[in-house]
Amino acid sequence: MRNTLVRMLVALMCALAACADVMPVQDFDLQRMAGKWYLIGFATNAPWFVNQKANMKLGTAIVVATDGGDMDLTYAHIKDDGTCWRTTHLAKKTDTPGRFTFHSQVWNNDNDMRVVDVAYDEFALVHTIKTKEGASEVLNKLYTRSPEVSVALQQRFTDFSIETGILPENVAILPSAAECPVA
Template identity: 55%
Template sequence: MNLLLTLLAVALASMGLSAEVLPPANFNLQAMAGKWYLIGFASNGQWFVNRRASMKMGTAVLSPTAEGDLDMSYASLKSDGSCWRMNNLAKKTDMPGKFTYTSWGNANDMRVVDVKYDQYVLMHTVKLDGGNPTVINKLYGRAQDLSADLLEKFRQFSLETGILPENIAFLPKNGTSECMVA
């Protein structure tokens, strides 16, 4: 019951922040499957502001489930050489390309904004953190490098969704080291 109330609160809060952010009409969940590099990250959340300088490019493996949900596994190399890992199961909604999930005790409303399945995906998430909605935008690429046009598209989208310019980050590569997604 508590989770239902939290998800309802996220839905209501995100309506004001994300009402105009809709997934592509022809969204294909199966085409999202596979490995992606996290290239761009933008948020005004204090946790991000405090950590953005130490963040590096990580990897995500997106795996559609038989039920139509999206299993998301993340891994990133930390400054001490160890790996940071996180897994979330994003539950499908009535709108293809829109999902909900809980992470760190917070409900999240996630939408695929734009995607070219063999090249990039732009995701927009509204997280309800203690009753305060926080916008998180992520840019993933199938390769570690994306065109300047795509990076600018991400930057512009982030500005349009209320992210301060200084809170839009293009994450540096980890060199030859990479954490494998478990």
């Protein structure tokens, strides 16, 4: 137990140092990012994820570009009881294209989100630093336009996650699941 905790603390410190240098993709285009995505990859050293990753399944994200250049982001996934869990965040644009910030009412944390790699018709790699009560965690997500993901893209996501300080065992490609109906 102690060894695991020490490894997680070391990984978190490395992640925070590495994340300071993680920049959004050049020439980010929010209009092209808009639409439906499948949340297929998830990676973080956060204790809640370590305890829950075996139960997590693929979900969806809908990205809408607002008139002001902000990102309206709605997540949905089917829970084990068949009901849908949904949450929406209004991610405010920053002076850096591809970088957004928002406060999550659900989790009561501040989020610094960066779209670090994207092929708008195929995938997006999103890196977020979540801060709550002075403690920060790194969360990487892999979004795809279809529920299938190539081995090469899985490896790209895994490599990026490890480079940002996430332990290899905390990188997950989520299994398929039914989708929530459109709200």
